[in-house]
Amino acid sequence: MLRPPLTPMLAAPVAELPTGPHLAYEPKWDGWRTLAFRDAAGVRLQSRAGRDLSGYFPEVTGTLRSLPAGTVLDGELIVWAEGRTDFALLQQRVTAGRRLAALAEHHPAHLVAFDLLSGPGGEPLLDRPLAERRDRLAGLLADAPPGLVLCPQTGDLAEAREWLRTWTDAGVEGIVVKRCDGRYEPGRRAWQKVRAHHTVEALVGGVTGPVADPETLLVGRCDDRGRLRYLGRTHPLRRQQRRELAGLLRPAAAQHHPWPEPLPGGWTGQLNPAPPLPYTPVRHDLVVEVEADAAYEHGRWRHRVRYVRVRAELAASDVSAWTPDTLQP
Numbered sequence: 001m002l003r004p005p006l007t008p009m010l011a012a013p014v015a016e017l018p019t020g021p022h023l024a025y026e027p028k029w030d031g032w033r034t035l036a037f038r039d040a041a042g043v044r045l046q047s048r049a050g051r052d053l054s055g056y057f058p059e060v061t062g063t064l065r066s067l068p069a070g071t072v073l074d075g076e077l078i079v080w081a082e083g084r085t086d087f088a089l090l091q092q093r094v095t096a097g098r099r100l101a102a103l104a105e106h107h108p109a110h111l112v113a114f115d116l117l118s119g120p121g122g123e124p125l126l127d128r129p130l131a132e133r134r135d136r137l138a139g140l141l142a143d144a145p146p147g148l149v150l151c152p153q154t155g156d157l158a159e160a161r162e163w164l165r166t167w168t169d170a171g172v173e174g175i176v177v178k179r180c181d182g183r184y185e186p187g188r189r190a191w192q193k194v195r196a197h198h199t200v201e202a203l204v205g206g207v208t209g210p211v212a213d214p215e216t217l218l219v220g221r222c223d224d225r226g227r228l229r230y231l232g233r234t235h236p237l238r239r240q241q242r243r244e245l246a247g248l249l250r251p252a253a254a255q256h257h258p259w260p261e262p263l264p265g266g267w268t269g270q271l272n273p274a275p276p277l278p279y280t281p282v283r284h285d286l287v288v289e290v291e292a293d294a295a296y297e298h299g300r301w302r303h304r305v306r307y308v309r310v311r312a313e314l315a316a317s318d319v320s321a322w323t324p325d326t327l328q329p
Helices: 058-064 087-093 097-106 130-140 157-170 239-246
Strands: 010-013 023-029 032-039 042-047 072-081 109-119 148-150 172-179 189-195 197-208 216-222 228-233 287-293 306-310
Touching: 023 130, 023 157, 032 058, 032 109, 042 058, 058 097, 058 109, 072 087, 087 097, 109 130, 157 172, 197 228, 216 287, 239 306
Parallel strands: 010 189, 109 148
Antiparallel strands: 023 172, 032 042, 032 072, 072 109, 172 189, 197 216, 197 287, 216 228, 287 306
16 A cells, blocks of 8 residues: 655656647646545555644545545645636645634645545555546546646647646646656656746846846836835846847846845745845846746735846836736736
8 A cells, every 4th residue: 555755756847739649738837746545444545755733734634535545646735816727726725723714714735636646545556547547537537526636638630739828827837747557656757747828018127147247137016106015036148138138138226126135035926935035126127028927926926937038128017017917918
């Protein structure tokens, strides 16, 4: 019988949707990867890193008690809010304390299950092909409670491309591609994933490293009152990009800059916030184009963005005003 901790099977990033026979496409949800173990003693929810999440999601463990003992599922924990997944509400569970019961009641989590690793009675299924595991999973969840959902899957490339284009509004980060005849290989990146990306204009509000040789850009947009709101940080710049930007960036007086120094680590929106980030404020009149994925919350990107180019033909006033849904593709 499978027992925690168990390393989940992983996906390697690719730039384009793979094509070919015997492929299955599934949406990549903006949530927490979770393995769910149902045994005679109860339910355990395990994070990708092996952390026990059971106590933070009492409504999910309660739902999973309806499954036969011995069942092990692989899936994604998500919370829905205002028509899309809300990653921040997931994060709040680990620090909720006495508010945990209220969060579970007002913002219940769901487990979107996409694989069955062990069947009723502990029947091992890791070596069975995905198509068989999927059929068994669909049958198992046919009458499941609302908090336990079967992940959509398609073999139609056109439909997968449509998901990649339109489902980002609901919090889908991309598409995971799997072989229908593939076995489940814990810890191996034998699946593939394509992230949904879009380009956005933003204003440079600061840099890490010296202005004359910037390492990364901190970007934002002005709200309707003209105050610059922080949106995110770029990946490290290439040498040519550093040279290009060095002659265009101008330092700003710290006392007149709208962002605190250093930048609060919590602004990154990660589960374990980074330490405060020292940076150099710059005058926010330089417009750049950046490429981002669909993961955002509180009006900020949760992952780093990729610097694309300077938009020298645009003035700061040409960039749309910041709103809570500024980053939505």
